[in-house]
Amino acid sequence: MRARLGWLYTAPALAVVLAVTIFPILFSVVLSFTRVRVTYGGFRVEELTLDNYVALFQSSEWHYAVLFTFFYTVVTVAIELVLGVLAALVLERLGAARGWLLALLLIPWSMITVISAQLWGFIYNSTYGVATWLLEALFGTAPIILGTPVPAITGMMVADIWKTTPFVTIIVLAGLVMLSREVYESAEIDGANAWTTFWRVTLPQLKSTLAVAVLFRILQAFGVFDLPFVLTTGGPGTATQSLAILGYKTLFQDLHIGPGAAIATSTGVLVIGGCLLFLKAFRAQVGKEDLA
Amino acid sequence: MTRRSGARRVFNLVNLGALVLVVATAAPLYWMVVNSLKGGAELGATPPTPWPSDPTADNYVQAFAGNGFGGYVVNSLVVSVVSTVVVVSLATFAGYALARLPMRGRRPLMIALLMISVFPAIAVVTPLYLVERQLGLLNSHLGLIIPYVAFNLPLAIWIMRNYMLGVPTALEDAATVDGASPTRTVVQVVVPVVRPGILTAAIFTFTATWTEFLMALTFNSQNDYRTIPVGISLFGSSFEVPHGTIFAAAVSATAPIAILVLVFRRSVVSGLASGAVKG
Numbered sequence: 001m002r003a004r005l006g007w008l009y010t011a012p013a014l015a016v017v018l019a020v021t022i023f024p025i026l027f028s029v030v031l032s033f034t035r036v037r038v039t040y041g042g043f044r045v046e047e048l049t050l051d052n053y054v055a056l057f058q059s060s061e062w063h064y065a066v067l068f069t070f071f072y073t074v075v076t077v078a079i080e081l082v083l084g085v086l087a088a089l090v091l092e093r094l095g096a097a098r099g100w101l102l103a104l105l106l107i108p109w110s111m112i113t114v115i116s117a118q119l120w121g122f123i124y125n126s127t128y129g130v131a132t133w134l135l136e137a138l139f140g141t142a143p144i145i146l147g148t149p150v151p152a153i154t155g156m157m158v159a160d161i162w163k164t165t166p167f168v169t170i171i172v173l174a175g176l177v178m179l180s181r182e183v184y185e186s187a188e189i190d191g192a193n194a195w196t197t198f199w200r201v202t203l204p205q206l207k208s209t210l211a212v213a214v215l216f217r218i219l220q221a222f223g224v225f226d227l228p229f230v231l232t233t234g235g236p237g238t239a240t241q242s243l244a245i246l247g248y249k250t251l252f253q254d255l256h257i258g259p260g261a262a263i264a265t266s267t268g269v270l271v272i273g274g275c276l277l278f279l280k281a282f283r284a285q286v287g288k289e290d291l292a
Numbered sequence: 293m294t295r296r297s298g299a300r301r302v303f304n305l306v307n308l309g310a311l312v313l314v315v316a317t318a319a320p321l322y323w324m325v326v327n328s329l330k331g332g333a334e335l336g337a338t339p340p341t342p343w344p345s346d347p348t349a350d351n352y353v354q355a356f357a358g359n360g361f362g363g364y365v366v367n368s369l370v371v372s373v374v375s376t377v378v379v380v381s382l383a384t385f386a387g388y389a390l391a392r393l394p395m396r397g398r399r400p401l402m403i404a405l406l407m408i409s410v411f412p413a414i415a416v417v418t419p420l421y422l423v424e425r426q427l428g429l430l431n432s433h434l435g436l437i438i439p440y441v442a443f444n445l446p447l448a449i450w451i452m453r454n455y456m457l458g459v460p461t462a463l464e465d466a467a468t469v470d471g472a473s474p475t476r477t478v479v480q481v482v483v484p485v486v487r488p489g490i491l492t493a494a495i496f497t498f499t500a501t502w503t504e505f506l507m508a509l510t511f512n513s514q515n516d517y518r519t520i521p522v523g524i525s526l527f528g529s530s531f532e533v534p535h536g537t538i539f540a541a542a543v544s545a546t547a548p549i550a551i552l553v554l555v556f557r558r559s560v561v562s563g564l565a566s567g568a569v570k571g
Contacts (some may be wrong), residue, residue: 002393002394002474003393003394003395003396005389005393005474006389006390006393006394006395007389007395008389009385009386009388009389009393009478010385010386010389010390010395010401012382012385012386013382013383013385013386013445013449014386014401016382016438016441016442016445017405017408017442017445017446019442020416020420020438020439020441020442020443021408021411021416021442021443022408023419024416024419024420024423025411025415025416025419027419027422027423028415028416028418028419031418031419043422086309087309087313089309090306090309090310090313091310093306094306094310097310101310101313101314102557102561103554103557104314104317104318105313105317106550106553106554106557106560107317107321107546107550107553107554108317108320108321109553110499110503110549110550110552110553110560111503111546111549111550112502112503112505112520112521112524112545112546112549113503113505113521114503114505114521114522114524114525115324115521115524115542115545115546116320117525118524118525118527118538118539118542119320119323119324119539119542120320122323122327122535122538122539123320123323127336127338128335128336128337128338128340129340130323130340133338133339133340162316162317162320166317167564170561170564170565171564171565174561174562174564174565175565216410219410219412220410222412223412223413223414225413225414225505225506226505226506226521229505229525230525243414244412244413244414244506247414248414248417248506248510251417251418252421252510257418257422260418261418261419263414264414264415264416264417264418265415267412267414267415268411268412268415271410271411271412272407272411275407275410
């Protein structure tokens with residue numbers, strides 16, 4: 001009786017989730033194996049084929065997008081992790097000001113990404129952007145930030161790091177606050193200095209907290225879309241073209257549904273694969289649920 | 293002696309770190325606000341002026357009167373508020389079931405939900421677009437509300453379940469002993485107790501729907517149904533980028549969500565801390 005009730009209470013939520021996520025994912029996978037003709041009235045599936053994947057694996061644009069997305073994810077998440085931990089350590093030792101600083105950090109985190117992208121685009125503007133002006137003042141010359149590949153990628157990363165490091169900081173801070181005081185006392189008695197204490201006592205205890213923060217950041221960074229769409233539209237050339245941008249352009253600008261679905265599916269497979277690998281490697285616990 | 297100077301050094305390092313953190317976080321925000329108050333000529337001035345020499349509200353007037361920003365705000369509010377209410381209602385019951393009732397297959401279900409909540413939206417946007425086109429849902433509020441509900445439910449269920457696990461069962465047991473029906477117990481006994489959890493789930497859902505871009509861009513491209521992110525992303529599509537108007541709109545869209553998050557920052561922080569989170 002109570003077991004039936006459990007499913008009854010869960011059913012409405014599950015029905016919506018299944019209908020809107022699982023079904024489209026499967027549909028998308030099917031589309032990736034078809035040749036689709038788009039017509040004015042709709043679209044027609046013409047034949048089953050592996051062509052989309054053959055073309056995908058041969059496409060240098062796809063190769064670059066995969067590499068760029070991986071590179072972007074690894075570098076931004078690594079930097080956010082280091083900065084996030086440092087910021088959390090600062091916040092933990094801060095007295096009354098902690099609440100205020102925490103509040104300030106929540107603003108970029110809660111901002112619309114499109115807005116922060118417009119803001120950074122203005123900061124990087126080649127004629128009147130404050131970053132261009134600063135670089136010129138410091139080094140005598142400044143690159144056209146968004147018009148040159150390496151500075152554009154760097155600029156995009158800075159914008160991402162600014163917006164999402166607070167997320168890591170807050171999670172790590174919550175983990176720090178919950179650490180047991182006793183371990184620190186015994187470390188102090190053993191004569192451990194601050195550096196050793198951090199590496200031997202603090203970090204190991206934070207492992208599962210860090211795993212959660214990193215996992216969510218990896219998944220999010222891998223799907224990055226809003227930021228390059230507004231800041232660089234994937235450019236200059238294809239320098240900042242993430243998998244999501246490539247998929248969007250293929251699907252909605254070129255209306256190549258089959259190839260676009262193949263890009264989408266490849267992104268999903270890479271994400272799930274990476275996610276499972278990560279969980280296995282770190283035996284991560286998320287919330288109270290053991291996932292590995 | 294050495295201990296004390298060591299402690300002082302750490303203290304200074306902490307303050308220095310805090311100062312760097314404040315400047316790095318606040319400077320871009322400051323720049324957004326300052327530039328929303330500058331006139332057209334001053335916005336393009338080189339070198340940039342640190343604050344507006346002649347502050348003006350023109351950009352705000354232009355954003356709301358000339359660029360239809362008010363309409364985008366209404367669309368965003370309708371979509372976000374309705375999605376949040378539906379998500380929280382469904383997630384409360386599902387979270388209760390997953391925390392309290394015996395269910396076989398609960399663990400794989402929870403993991404599947406987590407995977408879905410972080411799945412890249414690009415992977416589902418085409419089939420959803422085709423389905424919505426078939427059903428005539430493109431360019432309607434419902435066309436965004438349905439996917440927003442589906443994509444935010446998993447996280448909300450996680451938050452509700454984790455919260456309910458921390459609540460003692462005594463009250464529910466008492467209600468059951470008194471002969472209250474299970475549904476009545478949830479509505480009248482559980483809901484009031486888990487109000488902080490509901491608030492957390494609501495804030496996360498509202499923030500996520502308020503900021504969502506990809507689906508809003510592809511499903512609702514007609515001006516009458518554009519949400520704030522889509523509207524603001526298209527402000528710059530004309531020959532001359534109207535930075536002043538963009539910043540006025542940006543400040544107007546950031547202020548309400550920032551205030552909401554700041555007022556309820558305990559809920560936000562505990563939600564993030566509970567582990568079941570996405571950024």
